[in-house]
Structures are given as structure tokens and as C-alpha cells.
Amino acid sequence: MNMDNMKDNGSVTDWFLEHPVMSTLRPSYPRGPWHYKDMHQLIVTYESTAEAVRAVVPRPLEPAEGNRVTIEWRNMTEVSGFGPYVEIGHSVACTFEGKPVIYVFQAFLNSESPTLAGREILGFPKRHGEPELKAVREVLTGTLSYGGTQVALATMPYRMVDLSDRLAEIEQELQTTQLVLKLLPDVDARTPKVAQLVKVNLYDVRLKGAWGGPAELFMVPHVGCPVAALPVVRVLEGRQHLWDMTLNDGEVVHDYLEARAR
């Protein structure tokens, strides 16, 4: 796009050039950085089947040993620009160029603005869903509903095993490289326009609390919301975290279209 021409013929404002997000009347998300404060997170790590894991992991990523999958609920209580929302991320432990990474293959959110920002900027595979994370008596309970039908239920005792003595180590773990596959078609709806593996940059990570304990996870097969596509063979670990971080940008670590053109 020739931005100078657009500017000269008056069809666009300087403001648009600085913040090129649809719609021009009211961009669907604010510019970052987005500061997340007091995020409550429930993470259930489980073993799935080798076939299911292989089916969602794009090369050159390789699934790590053990077919380890995580499903996590994040209660974003205070976020600059976006306001509060709840998100579920579903990821596989992988390796990329020999190093451990987390590959996020689907996510469900209850708010439009961070859904669109995540998809358009970084390529997060975010979709609308109705996730919820709350303490129900002594149990931290994560649910996901899709169109009114509950498709996931995760439970673990609320703040049972205090992991304060491991905060530094867990804070490092939270900064394991996170990758997403940004896939966008051209206007013919067929030709790939963007096909990139993107590293999501996390800044100012500060872990304020961590707790462990047993967890249970139940997922229901649903064509519109395929959380059960990675079935649970056995639950490995439950965790709760309270933390802050900042999101702003990402980095392309592999460009499939460039690699194909070479």
C-alpha cells in the first residue's frame, strides 16, 4: 500500500498512519503496551496421545518428550486498554531449533478487543468462548462454555500447596518462549498471505504467588470448540499463579512463505 499517496489525496489521516487498525472510525483495539496486573492463572498440565499432539504441531516445531499439553485459564482482572477479561490457552510443549518452547494452538476469550488484537498483530489463534475462573468454596474451578454448552471443566484445591520457595524458578518457567502460528489468507481467500511462526514477547514478568496440588480435567468433544481433540491420558500437575506482565509485540522466528520461495 502506498501510504504517501493515500495521505496526499486526503483519504487518510496521520492518526491512521500511526495506528493502522480497522475500523478507521474506532480501531477495534487500543495500541499496546498492555499491562496485566494481578492475573490469576490456573494451569493443568496433562499427557495426551502422540497422534493428537503431532496433528496440531506444525514443522519445524517438534513435540517434546511425553506428549505434554497444558490448558490454562487466565483471569485478567486489570489490563490497561482492554479492561478485564478471561482467556483459555491450549498449548503443547515443543522444541524449536533444539530449545524448549510452548506452542499455543488454540485460545478462547470472552472479550472482542483482545481477541482481535491477538489475532491481527501476533497471530494468536483466538476465538470467542465463555471461559470462567472462580473459587467455588475450597475449589478453584475453571470452565469453558461454547454457545451455552460446557465443554471443559478443570478443578484443583484453592491455594493448597504454597510454592513461595520456588517463585524465581517458576517465574523463569513462565518466560519459556511462546510461539503461535500466524496464518492469514489473501483476499481471494485461498492464497496464503502470511504464514509465520511468531514468538510472543513477554515483558516485566513478576510472579507474586504460586500454588500446586492435584487437579482434575474433563473435556467434551464439540465440533465448534475442539478442546477435547487433545484427549487426557493422565493429568500431570495443577498450578495456580498470581502475576503481572506486559504484552506489546512479537518476533517472526520462521517465515513459511519466504522459506518456500528460496
Ligand SMILES: CC(=O)CC(=O)O
Ligand atoms: C494482544 C493479546 O494477544 C492479548 C492476549 O493475549 O489476551
